[in-house]
Amino acid sequence: MTVELDAVMHGFRRALPSVERHGANVLLTRARLCDFQRSLGPADCPKPHELDEASRDLDSEGWRRLDLLVGVAPLLTKAIQRSHELDPEPGQIWRDAFVGLALDMPLHTIVLLRESHPRREELARNWLLRLGIPIDGETPERSLERLERLDYARLMAAADAARDAADDRLQYLRKLQEKADLYAARDKY
């Protein structure tokens, strides 16, 4: 069963203001995650110590991301159930697609997600990939290609490298600026 990407992103857009405003209540988020996992199958509910261990490295932004995912997850209940009908270990969903995703995307702050359409899309695509849900109207290859193009961590690294590599090219500009500085210096009397 496929899912429309726009529907997931719309869910994020609706949930984000509330997550940003109220922050994440850790106990409540844990409870909601367990409830959701239980709705997929009672046996798959994480044990408290398992959840403690998996979420040990989540910072406050990480908990907010997790809260966002848990809030939007009911939209995908049917799709997850269909996708995992043949899965021998559907219990890994909470670990990999929820806590793991919240941990693995540290650059995606809630503010950034609210303001940036590409980052919401990246989060949605990553999530659906981890949940094993295909995107409506796309081949898996196309989805992966698009996800790679959106990879924020890679883009940031490339942009940082561009800034470092631009030093030589900026020499010319610096000379022009020094000349302009001389002009401005005439004001100092």
Place this chain on the structure above:
Amino acid sequence: MSEATSAAAAAAAAERAERAERAARAEAARASIDAAIDDHWDAARAHWARSLQLGRPVVELEGPAIARIDLRDRQVFVSAAHVAGHGLETCLEAILAHEVGHHVKFPRSLGTLARMRILEKQLIPLEHFSALNLFTDLLINEHLGRRGLQTQLGRVYGSADHTAQTPATFLFTLAIYEELWQLPPASLVGPEGHEKLHGIYDGYRAEAHLVAQDLYRLGPNVFTQLIFYLSVLSRYLIQEVEENQHDHGGHSCQCAGEPDADDWASALTPGALEDEAIERAAREGWLAPDQIRRLRDKSLGARAAGLPGNLDGTGDQVTEIMANWYRRQAERYLLRPPPQRRLGEAIVPTTHEAWEPGDPIGTIDWGATLRERGPRFGAARPVRRETVADHEGLEVELWQPRSEIYLDVSGSMPDPREAENAMTLAAIILALGTLRAGGAARALLYSHTYTKSWRWCRSLRELSGFMLKYVGGGTEFPFDVLSESVEACRDKQPIRLVLTDRDFDFNVGKQPDAESVLRHASEAGPGFILVQAMADPMNVKQYRSWGMRVVDVPRLNDFPAVAAQLAHALFPEEGRPTP
């Protein structure tokens, strides 16, 4: 007729025919596009506002770009040749909406454009380079893209063939659109454009993506967005291309209408939004510390470097702009009183009407009363008549102040066209004070030589323009001109003001008849006032003994404030000079 001649005639005829056919085709395209505009104009405007009063676009046969605007008269132009030539008739709504966006939001006014240009020149001091059009296009197109015009805009930008000669800054901006609208790589940039950008930096797409993501989050402060955009774009400046005028092959619309002197003068003082943008850039680390320092420099010289033509010395508007700036500063020191209606002289009689008890007795017209009502009835029911002024504001003060200003423009002071010159500003304040009191002024600028504007003048624009002249040599006070002026003015002596520094003392020391000239000038007129920076107390005592009034200005920067106080003292509104 020789064979060669007839062949040439035939070729010329063929060329004429071809030209005529081309012209007919262009005219047909113009007419067709002109008709199509009616179908799209309302929709184009609706992308920005429900009700928008803008003149109907003009369709040009040729034109420098697909479309352009003129911010002065709020006109939109569309080029028939470009639109038809690239097969963009189906994109008219996007083309028109884009141009409307320039008028309505980005940059909206020439004042904003002037501020953006000054900021841009501080970061990229190239006289003939400007990315402002590309920048405002980005903001406009993002808005229109969200409103469903993305495909049309993509077609417009994709219809050009970009080569290695296309400026890298333009190509990079196209790459931003590719990322913004999730278009296939190089679909707008083209293969050659991609090669060129790739040659500059192979990760250009990553930068384009991040600009597409972050630029719009930085709104609504357009200056923050501009600094961010320029901070990235400056890495794509290539000397050999960017030193020349930009040629975007008509695929970047053109924004006509240069800011006027008033816009530029206003832009020389940064506003709160610019300050906020600079601080944000510093916090976010978009620019190197030396660039931030440059942007934070609010001195007149730093800002004035961005005036048109100032970087390469071709600016013919600089004097006018700076004069305007000085006038604005002078206004700050002398607050303008609210305008008052003044009646002219009451000489026109009104019609007669019955006098009622309680009316002033002086208004009774006894002659008319006796004529109209006789001695008995008239005594009981007199008629009255008042006089009123025929025109407003014809009343003229009996005393009109006149100021004769001697301004030292020697090398110890900066050129007022390039940097803030406190003494020039003080002179303009004094001139403004004189004019406000209903008077006139004239000025002489001196250094080792002098120049004078000796006609009594009531225009601050003219006076301030003249006072921006600069000599910049030694200092020689023109005692001869002073003597001649005292003789020539006879019984209509002006207040004489000399704005100078301690060099004046040397001039007095060198001039054998200085004492007699200065004494004579002091005694002849209502005042001879020396406004001197860091005056020597001994010399001040001597000058005062000669009848001069001396105002000591402790520091050069105090000149404007001292001049303002002096103007208030000398020319209280509508009053006489204080004794």
